[in-house]
């Protein structure tokens with residue numbers, strides 16, 4: 294059965310290292326689109342207490358993708374932005 298994580302706010306076993314648990318936190322997410330590199334700070338994410346890796350919920354992942362599209366259209370090479378809901 295496929296398990297999907299709809300709620301990244303919950304503490305869950307870490308999907309990356311399978312040892313620690315993830316707790317709600319914030320991540321700094323780098324995204325590359327073409328020649329544009331966008332760094333988004335303060336993205337709500339589940340953060341592994343063991344490995345420090347993060348994963349994004351569906352809403353955050355979609356917003357990150359939209360922000361990357363905007364950044365690419367702006368033609369700027371490197372952008373740092375705050376995630377804002």
Ligand SMILES: [Zn+2]
Nearest residue numbers: 307310341344
């Ligand atoms: Zn982990």
